[in-house]
Amino acid sequence: MALRVAINGFGRIGRSILRLLATARRDDGIEIACINDIAPLDSCAYLFEYDSVFGPFPGRIEAGDGVLSVEGRAIPFHHEADLSRLDLAGVDLVLECTGRANDPAVAARGLKAGAGRVLISGPSEAAEATVVLGANDGILADQRILSCGSCTTNALAPLLRLIDGLFGLEGGHMTTVHCYTGAQPTVDAPRADPARSRAAALSMVPTSSSAGRLTDLVLPDLAGRVSCTALRVPVASVSAVDLTVRLRDRGDIDARLRAAVAGSPVLGWTDRPLVSSDLRARPESLILAGPEIRHGPELSRLFGWYDNEWGFSNRMIDLALRMGARR
Numbered sequence: 001m002a003l004r005v006a007i008n009g010f011g012r013i014g015r016s017i018l019r020l021l022a023t024a025r026r027d028d029g030i031e032i033a034c035i036n037d038i039a040p041l042d043s044c045a046y047l048f049e050y051d052s053v054f055g056p057f058p059g060r061i062e063a064g065d066g067v068l069s070v071e072g073r074a075i076p077f078h079h080e081a082d083l084s085r086l087d088l089a090g091v092d093l094v095l096e097c098t099g100r101a102n103d104p105a106v107a108a109r110g111l112k113a114g115a116g117r118v119l120i121s122g123p124s125e126a127a128e129a130t131v132v133l134g135a136n137d138g139i140l141a142d143q144r145i146l147s148c149g150s151c152t153t154n155a156l157a158p159l160l161r162l163i164d165g166l167f168g169l170e171g172g173h174m175t176t177v178h179c180y181t182g183a184q185p186t187v188d189a190p191r192a193d194p195a196r197s198r199a200a201a202l203s204m205v206p207t208s209s210s211a212g213r214l215t216d217l218v219l220p221d222l223a224g225r226v227s228c229t230a231l232r233v234p235v236a237s238v239s240a241v242d243l244t245v246r247l248r249d250r251g252d253i254d255a256r257l258r259a260a261v262a263g264s265p266v267l268g269w270t271d272r273p274l275v276s277s278d279l280r281a282r283p284e285s286l287i288l289a290g291p292e293i294r295h296g297p298e299l300s301r302l303f304g305w306y307d308n309e310w311g312f313s314n315r316m317i318d319l320a321l322r323m324g325a326r327r
């Protein structure tokens with residue numbers, strides 16, 4: 001039986017998930033029961049059809065009378081600020097993509113509405129656990145509210161898990177070279193964090209990353225070994241992990257890493273001299289870039305690309321299916 005899913009918050013991640021479920025992952029056995037957003041249906045339908053990053057939707061989109069129709073498949077579309085006011089009986093899982101579910105009351109709204117479980121598309125202290133595929137998915141049980149972590153945590157944690165197992169990770173530092181997101185303004189505007197108050201497309205913006213805290217949460221045995229920062233750059237799509245590490249065993253790192261990545265469900269590898277736009281719409285959590293890896297006398301520099309929207313949305317679907325399999 002198909003997994004019945006509701007999407008709450010039809011922004012970059014909510015729309016990417018629906019686009020995936022209507023295209024590359026159409027046959028995954030997920031039925032969209034409904035979508036909810038505080039923005040009007042017409043605006044949401046327009047942004048779903050015309051996407052500045054992924055291009056026009058390759059199919060027919062129609063909207064009207066509370067329904068978003070994707071290639072003739074009608075999806076009820078609600079316009080409700082408080083999800084708990086909807087009737088979600090029969091919905092197995094809410095994909096909570098509003099960015100507001102750090103608040104326990106918001107995170108629980110889907111359950112209050114009658115849905116079976118909630119998967120949050122970002123860090124959340126309200127979640128019973130944070131699960132990152134390829135890093136700590138062994139802890140997946142019958143939790144009712146889960147967080148899928150962040151895009152950067154999904155990129156970094158599986159890599160740390162892997163290199164610690166292969167070489168022994170003594171310590172390191174990661175900078176995510178991150179495209180701008182909707183959390184940054186297009187022109188200077190007041191924000192609590194001064195760095196994030198500056199025009200997103202005009203400067204490289206050094207700022208913080210939640211990936212350090214979340215990676216420690218997801219990989220408690222490695223907690224405290226890798227610090228994290230972010231450099232937000234004037235690019236609209238695709239980010240990179242730039243990781244400098246001290247490894248115990250330094251023998252034949254590239255070849256062993258490349259062989260191990262070949263068996264990973266979430267990590268990839270490239271030997272090509274790529275730039276960020278080449279990685280748009282890649283489904284992996286992280287694609288290691290062989291040509292960018294360097295080894296100094298004491299430290300190694302690993303580098304990988306990730307499409308923070310598309311890769312992460314694929315992980316949301318993967319995790320939803322894993323949660324659904326426990327129904």
Ligand SMILES: NC(=O)c1ccc[n+]([C@@H]2O[C@H](COP(=O)([O-])OP(=O)(O)OC[C@H]3O[C@@H](n4cnc5c(N)ncnc54)[C@H](O)[C@@H]3O)[C@@H](O)[C@H]2O)c1
Nearest residue numbers: 009010011012013037038081098099121122151182308309
């Ligand atoms: N953009 C990324 O690359 C990315 C990657 C991984 C995780 N995330 C996380 O996913 C979450 C969403 O990010 P995004 O980039 O999609 O943001 P976004 O701003 O593009 O989308 C959020 C959507 O939620 C809607 N919304 C806000 N309040 C609502 C409410 N009360 N009820 C219903 N809808 C509501 C907004 O109208 C908007 O359409 C954030 O927690 C973010 O950290 C984002």
